[in-house]
Amino acid sequence: MTGVVIVGAGLGGLRAAESLRSHGFTGAITIVGDEPHLPYNRPPLSKEALKGGVDVSGLEFRRKAVVDDVTWRLGSPAVGCDLDAQTVTLSDGAAVHFDGLVIATGIRPRDLSIPGPRAGRFFLRDAADAAAFRERLTPGARLLILGAGFIGCEVAATARGLGCEVDVVTMDAAPMLRPLGAELGAAMRRRHEAHGVRFHTGRTVAEFLGETGVTGARLDDGTTLDCDVVLEAVGSVPNTEWLVGSGLDLADGVLVDDTMRASGTAVPVVAVGDVARYAHTLFDASPRRVEHWNLPTETGKRAGATLASLLAGEPVPTTAFTPMPSFWSDQYDHKLQSFGLPGLADEVVIASGEPDGSCVAEYRRGGTLVGVIGIDATSALVPYRAALMAG
């Protein structure tokens, strides 16, 4: 029987499996995951699940009945891939044969390998990370967050709600600078500062201090900060090490075309979600990895259609693939929401409201709208999304 192996048991892998079935693939599907859990929703790990306590079963995605017959190989990450032999090697030594392969291994937090003690330092990617980190967020605990992206800022807000002292250290001039731009970034900084968060901008940590566990940090300007617990949230790297030597283009994630098919091999291979690099043709032709939550679903559905066609010997879909990137973030009682790719903009215009209250900001490149961000202005974004979809 024809078999598909999906490497990665997150949202993208699940959606790819569902899509294979809905596009008529009746062969065997095996989903390989490094964690022991069925696919679950990660964004709450920096927000409500971190605040209330991590219960993975409550975060599991609804799984459609069509994937009830999938074989799950959880807790056994892929460590290698041979495209000629069409096998994936797992950490337990097993070699799993595939006719078609879905790459859905996602990303992990970047480790800057900063010197100093390891105990008390955390990354936040999966439920186990969140559960261990949560235990340290006791009232009065001094938390140092390195990085002021969405995860760093969401955790800062959550930790203040839990009664922690929070220092945020970032190389940038403002939190969430790349997606939000300077003006909205500064406005979000003021909101955090009003809740007692201290920012140290233009700085990084040179060294963590302490004998057995972290007790402080020395910044690159020599300043020292006391802390009891550290979150390192300075971006992500794609999980592609298991594909090294396979012949795929792994320059930054896995390069795929607009059907999600991987370049550089005749074997049916697709990639989905955070690990996939592809052109977002609503904006331009440059392949990009975009780590927004809605894209594993969009790319998973597309990839399932492609792979089902390839394995059936039929033409792959030729309809345009124009997913709309979208992110959202909850910080305190504020909601940020975005459509498009605001990070591409060379100009930001506050279209309505003002950044310290509710507002809508337009992000333009060469005069063309490439993104929109609202702060507490969800319904006002609806016409902008339509304009972005129209290209």
Next chain:
Amino acid sequence: MSITVTVDMTKCQHYGQCCFEAPTVFELDAEGKLQVLQHEVDESLRDEVEAAADVCPMQAITLS
């Protein structure tokens, strides 16, 4: 056969992603609050409401 659409309003954060997938079923009102326009949805809209449930960031939509 119809599909029963239920939104857990203790989870819903009114992001409105569902409205783009199934505009005849979900709508944001003028105050930005999610309104479910039809709770019993015809089978012909299954793909749309499935997609709406899939894209909910809070996973607040259930279909039965």
